[in-house]
Amino acid sequence: MDIRSLSSYRIPRSSLDHGTEEQRKAVQTIIDDVREQGDKAIKYYTAEFDGVQLDNLKVTDAEIDEAVTQIDERMLSILQEAANNIASFHERQVQQSWMTTEENGTILGQKVTALDAVGIYVPGGTAAYPSSVLMNAIPAQVAGVNRVVMVTPPGKDGKVPAGVLAAARIAGVRDIYKIGGAQAVAALAYGTESIKPVDKITGPGNIFVALAKREVFGIVDIDMIAGPSDITVLADETAVASEVAADLLSQAEHGELSQANLVTTSMVLAEAVSEEVDRQLEELPRHEMARAAIEENSSIYVADTLAEAIEAVNKIAPEHLEIQVNQPMEVVGRIRHAGAIFVGRFSSEPVGDYFAGPNHTLPTSGTARFSSPLSVEDFVKKSSIIAYSEAAFMLNAQKIADFARLEGLEAHARALEARFKSEEK
Template identity: 80%
Template sequence: MKIRYLNESSIPRQSLDQGTEAQRKSVQDIIAEVKNKGDKAVRFYTEQFDGVKLESLKVTDGEVDEALQELDEELLSILQEAANNIRAFHEKQVQQSWMTTEENGTILGQKVTALDAAGIYVPGGTAAYPSSVLMNAIPAQVAGVKRIVMVTPPGKDGKVPAGVLAAARLAGVRDIYKIGGAQAVAALAYGTESIEPVDKITGPGNIFVALAKREVFGIVDIDMIAGPSDVTVLADDTAFANEVAADLLSQAEHGELSQANLVTTSKGLAEAVQKEVEVQLNELPRHDMARIAIEEHSAIYVADSLNQAVEAVNQIAPEHLEVQMENAMELVGKIRHAGAIFVGRYSSEPIGDYFAGPNHTLPTSGTARFSSPLSVDDFVKKSSIISYSKAAFDENGSKVAKFARLEGLEAHARAIEARDKN
């Protein structure tokens, strides 16, 4: 892991992976096939990419019951407690419809309405993610979405991991399909014989899932285009090198393109973390993948001052930011760009991934400069309410007509003036 000095080098700006031309063409072809051939195309691509020939795409209640029996009671209890924490946090985000009445009788307001249907994508492949089930399904439920459809790739045995199905049951998701990739995104967007289309698709996936979400945006809404996971630790010499190194590696093990940065005001900590990362890397089960992420996409940045360190963090705009510094909470106000901020030594990033309550679906690749974590707001839409009184119309109608003519829209002006004639 390289050490760089901020007074000598700049931080490269991250960007989302746009995929190759071949990948984009492949995704477009898959979407077109699913749109035209429905379940037949979904089964074909599931066999081609996942190596599984499925008779039925839908997960049965019996399969979910079997999954629950596979997990011990302690683990189920942990999943339930995590679900409770996530629900409690997101319930605080709920917005109510509102209206105000002006003195002249005009009523203005905003109506908040839940989406009719949401599709949640739960990644598979190299790992199973029960946490993604909880983080996507629970905000949708809290928002009031009536129909939640979950898709997730099957394993080679044609089954969905027990933990994923158990989390779905705890979250109250019953409409589950064992399909993944671009074909699953297309099925959610356009519908098939088995799957009714949804209004919004959320959840992370590989580059093919990300490209597919981009392709269907406009037919449905999406949460974001998620890139590789990243973490930045902002630390001084009060931090413990072995803890910082462990937190960096917790993100590096996600994949070869993951990014794990340390920004510090302490040269001593930088050197100690560099050594610790190397020691701990060799002990990780996924060390080959994590090593590529550490060596090719990660760095340790040494700053001359606290202000320079904080500005570097804002430039990175990390998905996850850990602040392991003396008086850490006092620095939160200076952080402008971060998906989630973990404050203090005991707020290790996995606490947020699994248990604390805030959502772990976060803006990646520097998009925290303009994006927010997944929330209840993602599963509602808002309608403006305008009820103009006669008094307000008499006072402002001529102004509106003049404004319309300024834009060259004569019919707009006449729509106002027609009421004057009557």
């Protein structure tokens, strides 16, 4: 890995990348076709892009049952334990409706209501992601969403990977469809003969999925437009080079556009990590993708002081931040921008990806400056409650009418004053 000064750091391209003109046009064509032709278009594009001819889009209960039998008992137990951890964490995020009554009889409050239906997109292609099923479905279930629909691309055999279906069974998702790409997003947004439309779409995908989510936003809500995965490790001389290198590669193997940075106060560690990354790359099954990510998008930055290193981390605003310094908890309070913070040597990033409980659907490419991980709050909406008493109304109505006239909205003012006239009668 290249070792650089902090002054050479450049903020990565935004995860809100618009894609190429050709990609945008392709996505719009697919969405239009799905809106007009429904299942017929879905089947056409599944054959075109996935190489699979589907008679039925929906995964049957028998297919789910078969998938579960293919996973050994130990792995099922691990999936269940991870699901329990995720549920326990997200249950703490649940917000209650509330109301308050003032002395004059006014009632104000907030009503929290779960969304009726959500669609979760689970990526396929180069890998299977049971963890994405758990991380998207469980918060929705905890929030009280009535209908959770899952879409995921089929393999060449026309089936969904067994681990993905086993995770869906554990998460309580049974409405599953073997479709992916922009066509799946369009189906969730507009509905087809087989798929009822939803109110929100969550989950990561490739550039075509991201562009499709952008296109349908407003018809439905979306969680975020996820970009390539990234990790930053903040470390001093106490960190172990082989472990830091392994953690950097854990994100580099996601794809060629992934980014893995080390920010350190130790040149000795920087050089040792660079050597370790090169050595460990040779042993990875996905070494070609990981190498491209390391060589094209990743660097080691050496800072003069820990304060300078922390400021650099806040500038990067990483999706995943590992803190491997002598007193890591003392640093946590100084981090302003990070999707998830992994504190100490034994909090390796995969701990959060799979098992600890916090959500692994995180803001990418610097968007942690203004956004948060997926949570229960993403699956609810809030309504304000306003119940003015007569006393409160009579006390404030003329003030409100005057305010309305300040904005030139006479009908607003008269709506208030109409009640004065009613009282006079």
